[in-house]
Amino acid sequence: MSIAQKLYDRAKKVMPGGVCSSTRYINALGRPFYIARGAGSKVYDYDGREYIDMNCSHGAALLGHGHPAVTEALVKAAELGCICSAETEHQIELAEKLCRMIPCMEKVRFCTSGSEATMHMIRACRGFTGRDKILRLEGHFHGYHEMIYIGGQPPMDKLRENRSRPYIESAGIPEILRDLIVTAPFNDLDAIKEVIDSNRNQIATLILEPVNYNSGGIKPDPGYLEALRKITADNGIILFFDEIQSSFKKSVGGAQQDFGVVPDVCTIGKSLGGGVPLSAFGGKSEIMDMYKPFGTVQHSGTFNAHLTQILPGLAFLGEIEKPYFFAHLATLENRLHKGLDRITRDLGVPVMFPHHGSRFNLVMGLGEEPRRYSDLEKHDQSHAFEFYRRSAELGVYYHDYGKGSPGHSGYSIQHTEADIDKILEFAEKVLKEIY
Ligand SMILES: Cc1ncc(COP(=O)(O)O)c(C=O)c1O
Numbered sequence: 155m156s157i158a159q160k161l162y163d164r165a166k167k168v169m170p171g172g173v174c175s176s177t178r179y180i181n182a183l184g185r186p187f188y189i190a191r192g193a194g195s196k197v198y199d200y201d202g203r204e205y206i207d208m209n210c211s212h213g214a215a216l217l218g219h220g221h222p223a224v225t226e227a228l229v230k231a232a233e234l235g236c237i238c239s240a241e242t243e244h245q246i247e248l249a250e251k252l253c254r255m256i257p258c259m260e261k262v263r264f265c266t267s268g269s270e271a272t273m274h275m276i277r278a279c280r281g282f283t284g285r286d287k288i289l290r291l292e293g294h295f296h297g298y299h300e301m302i303y304i305g306g307q308p309p310m311d312k313l314r315e316n317r318s319r320p321y322i323e324s325a326g327i328p329e330i331l332r333d334l335i336v337t338a339p340f341n342d343l344d345a346i347k348e349v350i351d352s353n354r355n356q357i358a359t360l361i362l363e364p365v366n367y368n369s370g371g372i373k374p375d376p377g378y379l380e381a382l383r384k385i386t387a388d389n390g391i392i393l394f395f396d397e398i399q400s401s402f403k404k405s406v407g408g409a410q411q412d413f414g415v416v417p418d419v420c421t422i423g424k425s426l427g428g429g430v431p432l433s434a435f436g437g438k439s440e441i442m443d444m445y446k447p448f449g450t451v452q453h454s455g456t457f458n459a460h461l462t463q464i465l466p467g468l469a470f471l472g473e474i475e476k477p478y479f480f481a482h483l484a485t486l487e488n489r490l491h492k493g494l495d496r497i498t499r500d501l502g503v504p505v506m507f508p509h510h511g512s513r514f515n516l517v518m519g520l521g522e523e524p525r526r527y528s529d530l531e532k533h534d535q536s537h538a539f540e541f542y543r544r545s546a547e548l549g550v551y552y553h554d555y556g557k558g559s560p561g562h563s564g565y566s567i568q569h570t571e572a573d574i575d576k577i578l579e580f581a582e583k584v585l586k587e588i589y
Pocket of ligand 1: 212266267268269270272295296297298363368396397398399423424
């Protein structure tokens with residue numbers, strides 16, 4: 155029996171599903187992928203086998219594994235006494251830098267996970283507008299909490315119903331919260347206008363992923379974000395870009411910089427802590443000033459802005475400000491996608507890898523790039539599982555998210571052009587085998 159199987163047998167006895175996070179169970183393997191350690195662009199399993207890491211901690215490990223700047227920051231935090239539940243000069247420095255880098259950020263607060271960030275930002279949107287409803291887009295994901303884990307990624311056979319009766323995505327979320335969610339498809343302005351018209355003066359915020367990495371890597375149609383900017387402003391609705399995934403993947407300022415559309419508020423996270431848990435939410439001062447102690451909206455917590463998060467956050471920003479950083483990510487992006495395009499064209503297979511910056515998706519079985527969640531009905535999940543499983547055998551770790559919609563993958567600043575060439579060689583071999 156493999157070491158991984160032995161670990162899983164132990165884990166199942168003491169943790170539900172044998173995992174600490176439900177999506178860490180990998181369907182293609184029938185167990186989680188156990189990682190003993192990571193270094194640079196590689197991870198190693200408990201048998202000492204090396205894999206090129208194309209998951210990169212769901213996007214958090216943009217600096218790769220064991221980056222010296224992050225290690226140094228963690229040591230410094232320990233040496234300073236792991237100060238917790240207190241203000242220091244370091245949070246101010248991080249806030250100042252982010253407010254300079256992220257176009258919409260005039261003020262910012264910190265928390266640990268992306269889910270927490272969207273929860274707190276939604277609360278301020280409601281406090282500011284005095285409205286309760288949230289307008290969200292199909293296929294977009296904003297975390298697992300009660301306020302938003304409704305109507306985002308319904309099973310395809312529930313999609314039609316989702317428009318009038320948003321699908322509750324987990325047992326345990328009260329039915330009554332469904333009434334606070336209204337949904338529309340991505341890249342469909344008429345649908346947005348219709349929903350706003352029929353919920354006049356009730357919608358606090360329109361929340362979306364500017365690039366829908368969580369469902370196929372769908373990009374906004376040209377002019378779409380600009381139109382959302384205008385419609386929301388005209389209707390007193392706060393425009394909220396959830397950039398937990400898109401932040402820092404292509405530029406310092408996130409998708410709002412890439413597409414030149416500035417929302418009222420945003421959330422950023424995943425890679426912000428250099429692999430250490432750190433997220434942030436921020437935006438216009440008038441909205442952020444809703445938070446206590448001088449406003450009326452609560453956001454507080456013992457571990458908020460812990461030094462073990464803030465110092466790695468500063469180390470991360472220090473790295474991405476270096477001129478080589480986004481130039482190297484762009485080199486990898488060009489090399490990878492030029493290669494993948496050639497392979498799929500030569501093989502004539504219905505496979506595409508929609509991408510924006512250093513993250514991409516694997517979409518199989520469609521004739522053209524998806525524009526909205528419903529297009530993914532034809533996504534061929536069983537071929538995708540097979541692609542991930544065979545890639546793992548060759549020494550590449552892609553994460554299979556186990557849902558109906560395609561998963562996302564990506565690389566780090568420590569990945570090399572040689573890593574990308576290996577990825578291309580293996581992708582060609584696997585696609586030839588499975589088609
Ligand atoms: C766009 C977006 N928002 C929110 C979240 C939730 O973040 P976390 O997993 O850190 O709670 C994610 C995580 O994948 C995300 O991609």
